[in-house]
Amino acid sequence: MDTNVPDTNVPVQIEVFTERFLSPETVEELLTEIAKIDGIARLILHGPRIAPAVPEGPAKGTPNVHKGRRHIQVGQQDVELGVQVGRIWLELEDEDVIEQVEEACRRTLPFGFQINRGLYLRTRPTQTDYAKWGVIRDTRVLGMTDPKSKSRICSIYPRER
Amino acid sequence: MPQFVPGNSKVAANRRKMLDPTKTLDKVRDVSDDDVVAILGHRTPGAAYPSTHPPLSEMGEPEDPMRELVTPTDGAAAGDRIRYIQFTDSMYFAPMVPYVRSWMASTRFRGVDPGTLSGRQIIEARERDLDKIGKMLLESEAFDTARSGVRGCTVHGHSLRLDQNGMMFDMLARSVMNPDGTVSIVKDQVGRPLDKAVPVGKPMSDAELKNRTTIYRVDGEAARADKELVTYIQRIHTLRTMWGFKPMA
Numbered sequence: 137m138d139t140n141v142p143d144t145n146v147p148v149q150i151e152v153f154t155e156r157f158l159s160p161e162t163v164e165e166l167l168t169e170i171a172k173i174d175g176i177a178r179l180i181l182h183g184p185r186i187a188p189a190v191p192e193g194p195a196k197g198t199p200n201v202h203k204g205r206r207h208i209q210v211g212q213q214d215v216e217l218g219v220q221v222g223r224i225w226l227e228l229e230d231e232d233v234i235e236q237v238e239e240a241c242r243r244t245l246p247f248g249f250q251i252n253r254g255l256y257l258r259t260r261p262t263q264t265d266y267a268k269w270g271v272i273r274d275t276r277v278l279g280m281t282d283p284k285s286k287s288r289i290c291s292i293y294p295r296e297r
Numbered sequence: 298m299p300q301f302v303p304g305n306s307k308v309a310a311n312r313r314k315m316l317d318p319t320k321t322l323d324k325v326r327d328v329s330d331d332d333v334v335a336i337l338g339h340r341t342p343g344a345a346y347p348s349t350h351p352p353l354s355e356m357g358e359p360e361d362p363m364r365e366l367v368t369p370t371d372g373a374a375a376g377d378r379i380r381y382i383q384f385t386d387s388m389y390f391a392p393m394v395p396y397v398r399s400w401m402a403s404t405r406f407r408g409v410d411p412g413t414l415s416g417r418q419i420i421e422a423r424e425r426d427l428d429k430i431g432k433m434l435l436e437s438e439a440f441d442t443a444r445s446g447v448r449g450c451t452v453h454g455h456s457l458r459l460d461q462n463g464m465m466f467d468m469l470a471r472s473v474m475n476p477d478g479t480v481s482i483v484k485d486q487v488g489r490p491l492d493k494a495v496p497v498g499k500p501m502s503d504a505e506l507k508n509r510t511t512i513y514r515v516d517g518e519a520a521r522a523d524k525e526l527v528t529y530i531q532r533i534h535t536l537r538t539m540w541g542f543k544p545m546a
Contacts, residue, residue: 159461184457186468190488193450194338198488202470220466222458246461 147177148231149256152224152241155248157183162244163221164208169240170226171211176237178227178257178276183219225256301404304526308518312397312511315439318405322437325498332495333432336447338485339380339424346424348376370408372423379410382431383419383486384445385452387465390506390517391444393418397511401439406430416455417448435497438509442480443500446472449486463500472497 158166163181170176186205190198204220226237234251241249258279261272272278301316302309314320331342340347350356353374358364386393393401395418402411402420409430410421422430434440435447443464446454454466462474469488472480481494501509513520520526536544 156458157460157466184466190469193487195488200469
């Protein structure tokens with residue numbers, strides 16, 4: 137019996153790994169391009185955090201003025217950028233969308249990048265998810281927030297609600 | 298004649314230059330004394346040095362041959378507090394690497410306590426000695442405005458990709474690149490904003506960094522390609538493995 141049945145439930149997920157960290161302006165341009173593509177289910181901006189205040193040391197609590205921490209406009213949505221973006225994780229509805237994402241990156245990024253295929257966003261709830269949120273019916277929100285963070289998920293496509 | 302580090306590569310030669318106190322480091326920028334004090338953030342520029350004990354001349358120290366042999370540094374003689382400067386150096390061809398910084402502090406300066414960690418390097422010294430050491434290091438080729446940073450805390454960034462403009466990542470943005478391509482230090486080493494920005498000039502080009510770096514990298518000069526270095530490392534490894542820390546016993 138052939139047991140190599142392809143699992144159709146495995147989502148198409150990719151990671152855009154850039155050669156350098158992106159400035160907020162470049163992130164804004166790239167996300168604006170990506171927002172035009174149909175077939176993107178979920179997206180996460182990943183990178184080292186930029187805290188709003190100095191977190192430790194003698195200056196603890198001093199406001200942290202950083203040009204990387206600002207609001208950007210994506211589509212009709214105002215997004216507060218709290219990280220220096222170095223990776224973008226995307227879940228796609230179809231493999232054909234990968235090429236469109238690659239093209240958008242090529243148009244907007246002034247340096248090299250890699251697109252890696254893998255599993256970057258969770259598809260099943262963890263025990264922590266259950267403790268924090270209870271039973272999650274909309275599986276699209278899984279893995280979209282840091283469990284320790286109080287930040288909310290941003291919806292770029294309000295029309296879907 | 299002391300032998301500092303083995304190797305016949307450019308990186309090894311740069312390391313020897315940094316470590317040899319008879320060789321003068323290139324001065325690549327000017328930073329005023331007050332600006333150094335402001336960047337260190339231990340006291341207000343122009344303020345007197347706070348002391349932790351009376352000057353040695355007034356303390357009536359006991360008779361001791363070692364005290365006669367060793368001349369105290371200016372800071373020790375005056376009874377200054379012990380303060381620190383801490384550096385972070387990017388892995389992307391920064392002029393220095395933490396271990397070499399510590400070796401250099403040991404060979405070039407007196408009365409210092411250098412400490413090495415994977416991504417940062419601290420030098421502790423008496424305050425007025427530290428001001429001189431900090432000024433010398435900030436003005437020399439051992440510091441690049443984009444790939445090195447003076448970071449007392451929240452040092453993360455040495456092993457991360459560079460920012461889009463070529464600066465090493467710094468969550469507190471202590472150094473910023475101006476529109477004209479020069480860099481200014483705008484916060485002290487722990488993240489307190491300075492009254493006025495300290496201009497430190499343009500960062501070195503990639504070619505210049507590769508020429509001055511003390512970091513072995515596969516995409517620059519690889520450590521394994523340096524035959525003399527590998528020979529010595531293997532010899533030390535053999536001696537340590539077979540005879541521990543007393544190979545001559």
